Amino acid sequence: MRYTVKQVAEMSGVSVRTLHFYDETGLLTAARHAENGYRVYGEAELLKLQQILFYRELGMELKEIQRVLGQADFEKTAALRLHRKALEERLARTQELVRTIDRTVRHLEGGEEMEGKEMFAGFRVDAGKGRFGEQVKLGGQPHDCKVSGRDTGGAMAVFEFWGSSSGPRCKHLEEDEWIYVIEGECEFEVGEERFRVGAGESVFVPKAVAHAWVATGGAPAKVIDVFQPAGKMEEFFRELGKYSDPPVHEAVGIDGLRQLFAEHGMKMTGPPMPGEWAVERGRIVRKA
Amino acid sequence: MRYTVKQVAEMSGVSVRTLHFYDETGLLTAARHAENGYRVYGEAELLKLQQILFYRELGMELKEIQRVLGQADFEKTAALRLHRKALEERLARTQELVRTIDRTVRHLEGGEEMEGKEMFAGFRVDAGKGRFGEQVKLGGQPHDCKVSGRDTGGAMAVFEFWGSSSGPRCKHLEEDEWIYVIEGECEFEVGEERFRVGAGESVFVPKAVAHAWVATGGAPAKVIDVFQPAGKMEEFFRELGKYSDPPVHEAVGIDGLRQLFAEHGMKMTGPPMPGEWAVERGRIVRKA
DNA sequence: AGTACCGTCACGGCGCGTAAACGTCC
């Protein structure tokens, strides 16, 4: 198959001008029709264009891409690693900037609070109790807030709880979550991946990745659950804690539950109903 | 004091041409000498230039800087927060790119099919191992990073370790810290307060509060240690991990240690648990 | 005489966008 600039532009989503430009600079040269001088693109060019767009997405400069494309795979990985390193450096640099901003903002706002440092005292939380002495139970099991968003300016919240499952598969769009299993064993699904997680092991769930888990040891697992930022998780759990005898999903219904998730910055992405999940042949499924 | 372009250029490190440029664009206008038209800079201009350079360091555009400089402090903080948000977005974006590269490299090297669709899923960390497979030991005890600042855009870092003490009393000016004791028993000092913390209990240490702890059970305690934001704790522990046989304080001396703390955003504020605890032969022990 | 200062004009780097002027296909 042979294609004209316009066709290629439409297929790939780049502009005609860009294709001209790539031809001009030698990044993606096209054969020419003998009679009219039109550019002619074949399958090979399309593939190359795909690659170009991929590397461009990664933020590589066109020159660099040109160098890389001529190379064998193992050299490509080297180039990618190099690029990765550059990105990492940029990350570190940007993180420094964020820190600097934080410091400056505190300085501008706080003014004197450096002296009154005793204002912010630490605190201890008992085993089996929540911050502020509160006790939240989900499904009859304690679900204690150990660090509140209020303690950290909303930057972090920590919970400790016993549980048999995460409930419905969901994702939170803003919060990273880290789960450390203290006792018991769990089966996790995080995005496409599946993890078996025993005591002393932990799982990190980046924001916007759907996840769910169940305890597999026949008994509930005891876990620590860190959210960053805090989001509305505290409210969420407190809200859920209000339902006990008729379980949540019976009390408010599936749509009500879905709405509860949505109101707290989450998205329910799978069938709900905690307690009805099980691991069958390596999959988390709903019990018959 | 009055200064000429050249003098200001030398003092501030920017070029004469740049000062001309800033004058032209109205970012930093200089008074003019009546007779010869020379630019004249005074203290006020120097201060303003410092500010300009500060915001420029943060990656702000000159136009934006111009807007910000005319404003009151509280508007400056708003601008800074906005800029912070932009930086955070850049962080998130860059992190995605890094993950994409990782996937691609795995794909190119392993040839394994990664089902390149569903972007990135989380990760699991084994018990007794660090993120990235790394192993850091402090005083012969494992000190594993479970969540790296790199995973969270610098927002959080998590460690799990065995230890007999926190080492010197210190405070970190930026980071909140939460410590959960999994096994053993500890004695904490947080600010003016003192806590006894057993398994299942936890302590929150706000930023800028001096703290220290020791394990009191006669054996090291196993704890989870969450920092938020991540700060430079990873580097710090990695750095400390380099010293083992001659313990740190012997290898670099107290002042070296103090500097190590300072370089990582912390302040060493004294010996651990003054009065009742002391360092003997590299160990923190209870005084007779 | 040498150096500092002035204003003005131009340019560079990336990755194209935009447009003009003109040929080609159907």
Add this chain to the structure above:
DNA sequence: TGGACGTTTACGCGCCGTGACGGTAC
């Protein structure tokens, strides 16, 4: 014959300056 497509050449932009030139001041 019209208009949709193709071609080349050329300038612009956005950002942040850098560089050079000719003239004036110290």
